[in-house]
Amino acid sequence: MREMNLALVLNTLRQHKVISRAEIARLTGLQKATVSSLIKELLAKNYVMELGIDSSSNQVGRPSNKLGLNPDAGCIIGAEIGVDFINVIATDFAANICREHQESTIGLMANQDAILNRATDIIQDFQMAISQQNHPIFGIGLGLPGLVNAHTGTLLFAPNLGWRDVPIGEWMENHFHLPVYVDNEANLAALGETYFGAGQDYDFILYIVSGIGLGGGVVLNGQLMTGSAGFAGEFGHMTVDPTGLRCNCGNSGCWETVASQNAVFRRVREAIAIGTSSSLMEATNGDLTKLTIKMITEAAQNGDQLALRALEDTGFWLGIGIANLINALNPKRVVIGGILSQAEKILLPIIEEVVCQRALQWPCENTDIVIAKYGAQSCVIGGVAAVYRKVLSQPNDWMSQSRNQRS
Numbered sequence: 146m147r148e149m150n151l152a153l154v155l156n157t158l159r160q161h162k163v164i165s166r167a168e169i170a171r172l173t174g175l176q177k178a179t180v181s182s183l184i185k186e187l188l189a190k191n192y193v194m195e196l197g198i199d200s201s202s203n204q205v206g207r208p209s210n211k212l213g214l215n216p217d218a219g220c221i222i223g224a225e226i227g228v229d230f231i232n233v234i235a236t237d238f239a240a241n242i243c244r245e246h247q248e249s250t251i252g253l254m255a256n257q258d259a260i261l262n263r264a265t266d267i268i269q270d271f272q273m274a275i276s277q278q279n280h281p282i283f284g285i286g287l288g289l290p291g292l293v294n295a296h297t298g299t300l301l302f303a304p305n306l307g308w309r310d311v312p313i314g315e316w317m318e319n320h321f322h323l324p325v326y327v328d329n330e331a332n333l334a335a336l337g338e339t340y341f342g343a344g345q346d347y348d349f350i351l352y353i354v355s356g357i358g359l360g361g362g363v364v365l366n367g368q369l370m371t372g373s374a375g376f377a378g379e380f381g382h383m384t385v386d387p388t389g390l391r392c393n394c395g396n397s398g399c400w401e402t403v404a405s406q407n408a409v410f411r412r413v414r415e416a417i418a419i420g421t422s423s424s425l426m427e428a429t430n431g432d433l434t435k436l437t438i439k440m441i442t443e444a445a446q447n448g449d450q451l452a453l454r455a456l457e458d459t460g461f462w463l464g465i466g467i468a469n470l471i472n473a474l475n476p477k478r479v480v481i482g483g484i485l486s487q488a489e490k491i492l493l494p495i496i497e498e499v500v501c502q503r504a505l506q507w508p509c510e511n512t513d514i515v516i517a518k519y520g521a522q523s524c525v526i527g528g529v530a531a532v533y534r535k536v537l538s539q540p541n542d543w544m545s546q547s548r549n550q551r552s
């Protein structure tokens with residue numbers, strides 16, 4: 146019971162950042178004396194700190210002493226191995242990003258050993274830098290672009306890398322001697338946006354990530370909906386056109402084939418191939434393998450009709466899928482992340498228009514559609530959230546472990 150209450154208090158501190166004992170008691174429904182006793186324990190162990198009297202408060206009565214999570218209590222590492230990049234961040238215990246590194250892996254040609262070794266080297270650099278500051282590391286949250294068995298930490302299949310059955314979580318735990326939480330990148334991003342981003346204060350969010358592939362995650366009351374075996378959220382492989390293009394998953398006509406980064410690039414290339422003129426030929430020096438979403442978005446905003454059309458067509462298909470998902474799930478908020486969110490000014494109005502036309506009136510009226518707060522960092526901040534979720538759900542285990550690490 147005491148551990149459950151401790152978890153409740155820590156979660157409230159995480160959500161509210163600066164808060165008094167009285168406010169914690171009001172929000173959790175715990176007795177003030179219970180809250181005071183739990184806070185005393187957390188203060189003694191340096192997980193929580195006193196932030197002083199809140200002089201800005203206009204509240205009547207005694208000014209309250211504010212509390213917050215102690216940033217120096219330890220660090221959390223969030224990492225993502227994407228189809229063509231590696232992204233790693235470290236945060237302090239108050240979830241402030243204190244270190245970050247991104248790099249492209251295009252040159253490694255999806256070579257499994259080369260990419261995993263590179264990711265390990267980067268995380269190891271982080272681990273060394275953090276240990277030099279004498280901070281414990283609570284764990285690593287790692288997002289991967291495919292189907293993941295989150296219980297065993299095994300990547301089962303990454304369609305856009307061609308990898309199968311890679312026990313990455315187990316391997317990293319043995320290497321780093323830290324708890325490692327592995328999940329699908331979209332699931333982690335959904336969790337990250339819920340904990341720290343555009344989904345904060347929403348009890349039901351649908352997260353859609355459109356990058357090289359297309360995926361998503363559903364978070365209800367702060368809990369990721371994983372499905373019976375952990376594979377929920379593979380929205381990108383919903384069939385939207387039975388006679389459509391071949392998808393990397395082996396099926397054809399998947400939503401991903403018409404509403405991802407690759408779909409935008411294909412539309413640009415096809416239009417140029419039939420002779421439509423575009424500033425993108427000049428921007429890429431005639432090499433259309435060099436296309437980027439940023440380049441196409443800028444061209445569209447500067448009046449390039451071909452670029453604009455490629456993004457608008459992709460926005461239309463994003464809208465079709467999102468309308469179907471709104472009908473199916475009735476989320477309170479839809480959060481769109483991934484590289485395509487860079488084109489939000491063009492995509493969002495079209496998505497909203499299509500959703501308005503296609504989704505049923507009632508679920509549609511009760512939802513809004515926004516862009517992810519963390520953008521390309523949603524997954525890595527989600528890795529941090531996954532470690533938080535674990536340590537805040539079992540604070541006793543974690544406190545004794547982190548003490549061992551420090552000693």
Ligand SMILES: [Zn+2]
Nearest residue numbers: 382392394399
């Ligand atoms: Zn597919």
